[in-house]
Amino acid sequence: MKRLLLLPLLLCALIMQCTTAYAQQETAPPTRILSISPIVGDTISPQEKATYGLFPYYATGNFRYAYFTQRLAPDSTLTLNTQLRDGRLVQRPFTSEEFATTHFMVENRARELGGGSQGGAPLVGLNAVTSTGNNPELVLGSTYQITLHNGTSFKGNLVGLTLTSADFDTPDLGRVTVQRVDIKRYVSLEVNKGGRVRDDVGNGNRLFFAPTARSLRKGEGYVQNIDIFLLGANYGVTDNFSIGLLASAIPGIGLGNQVVALTPKLTTKVSDKWDVGVGALIARIPDFDYDNGSGFGAGIAYGLATYGTADDNLTMGLGYGFSGQGGFRRTPVVLLGGAKRITNRVSLVSENYLFVQGAGGVGGLYGIRLGWPRTTFNIGSFYVAPFEGGGAFGYLYPVYLDVALRFGQPKK
Numbered sequence: 001m002k003r004l005l006l007l008p009l010l011l012c013a014l015i016m017q018c019t020t021a022y023a024q025q026e027t028a029p030p031t032r033i034l035s036i037s038p039i040v041g042d043t044i045s046p047q048e049k050a051t052y053g054l055f056p057y058y059a060t061g062n063f064r065y066a067y068f069t070q071r072l073a074p075d076s077t078l079t080l081n082t083q084l085r086d087g088r089l090v091q092r093p094f095t096s097e098e099f100a101t102t103h104f105m106v107e108n109r110a111r112e113l114g115g116g117s118q119g120g121a122p123l124v125g126l127n128a129v130t131s132t133g134n135n136p137e138l139v140l141g142s143t144y145q146i147t148l149h150n151g152t153s154f155k156g157n158l159v160g161l162t163l164t165s166a167d168f169d170t171p172d173l174g175r176v177t178v179q180r181v182d183i184k185r186y187v188s189l190e191v192n193k194g195g196r197v198r199d200d201v202g203n204g205n206r207l208f209f210a211p212t213a214r215s216l217r218k219g220e221g222y223v224q225n226i227d228i229f230l231l232g233a234n235y236g237v238t239d240n241f242s243i244g245l246l247a248s249a250i251p252g253i254g255l256g257n258q259v260v261a262l263t264p265k266l267t268t269k270v271s272d273k274w275d276v277g278v279g280a281l282i283a284r285i286p287d288f289d290y291d292n293g294s295g296f297g298a299g300i301a302y303g304l305a306t307y308g309t310a311d312d313n314l315t316m317g318l319g320y321g322f323s324g325q326g327g328f329r330r331t332p333v334v335l336l337g338g339a340k341r342i343t344n345r346v347s348l349v350s351e352n353y354l355f356v357q358g359a360g361g362v363g364g365l366y367g368i369r370l371g372w373p374r375t376t377f378n379i380g381s382f383y384v385a386p387f388e389g390g391g392a393f394g395y396l397y398p399v400y401l402d403v404a405l406r407f408g409q410p411k412k
Contacts, residue, residue: 032070064085280301301319363385380401
């Protein structure tokens with residue numbers, strides 16, 4: 001009976017939707033597609049956008065294609081229609097002056113590259129010419145840390161951009177104009193609600209010990225020391241894959257009886273704020289046989305989802321422990337953690353684990369992170385709350401200390 005009642009409601013909803021779409025189609029004025037230049041044709045691709053320096057307000061990495069339309073009405077409105085990779089279709093009004101300027105940008109750039117319109121066909125095979133190597137495209141309105149080839153460095157908000165130059169509003173130097181060929185590298189910076197620029201202190205790829213679904217960027221990494229006796233290193237092989245190494249360094253124990261682990265992680269961005277990933281910690285655990293230093297393999301395989309930015313994020317994860325002696329555990333460990341940046345230097349961090357093996361319980365770390373562009377210092381305390389017996393206990397003094405030194409430059 002309920003299904004029979006739902007059927008007419010669904011049918012009504014479908015009819016209303018079709019009627020609305022038809023009415024909009026009837027009332028909307030007709031339009032035509034305009035070509036900005038025969039060099040690029042009717043539809044502008046990401047390669048053409050980069051080659052001719054078009055539409056700096058859209059990041060190249062999020063750009064699929066764009067085209068111009070004109071309403072066949074007395075006002076003859078021009079519109080730039082841009083399809084982004086995140087699924088949005090953005091419609092931006094264009095004046096005739098802007099349209100003409102864009103046309104001349106394409107024509108002039110084609111002459112500089114020695115191309116031309118080639119009989120009205122789009123130019124193909126041209127490499128995108130950028131003055132900053134592998135950096136992503138500059139975006140108007142964003143704030144950057146700029147480093148020039150002569151060693152000069154400053155922070156500024158990008159307020160103007162041409163094919164050859166960039167204008168920045170800086171807090172210390174006022175308006176600064178630099179030639180794009182003079183820019184060695186730039187890093188996008190976050191601006192807080194008070195308008196103050198925050199340093200780039202990493203991509204939020206971990207909490208304390210636990211990873212997030214955010215990855216190291218290609219070409220950057222860090223070396224790390226945890227509680228003196230655990231050493232680590234991590235490197236971004238691509239923007240979506242990183243590999244790490246952990247090793248204990250306990251005095252008085254030979255190399256054959258130290259713990260060694262690999263930490264591969266594969267991630268992907270599913271939206272502007274959501275990242276997901278999978279990874280593992282694969283360790284060799286010694287059995288402290290001092291004659292031959294034998295051991296066995298163990299670790300944890302996990303999946304993660306992270307919501308937020310590098311500075312403010314929430315991570316949920318599920319992991320299954322395994323060992324060479326007993327295979328995979330039948331019950332998982334649940335992770336819930338997050339980070340909140342409260343000043344340019346200080347973030348609050350917490351990672352919490354739910355154990356359902358045996359009697360079960362919760363435990364984790366909480367504390368602060370002190371961050372600089374190349375150095376991170378974490379200070380954490382520990383707590384445990386078993387579900388049965390023993391009661392909860394924890395520590396207010398630090399039991400987790402780590403320092404990480406970042407190296408390399410992000411490459412896009």
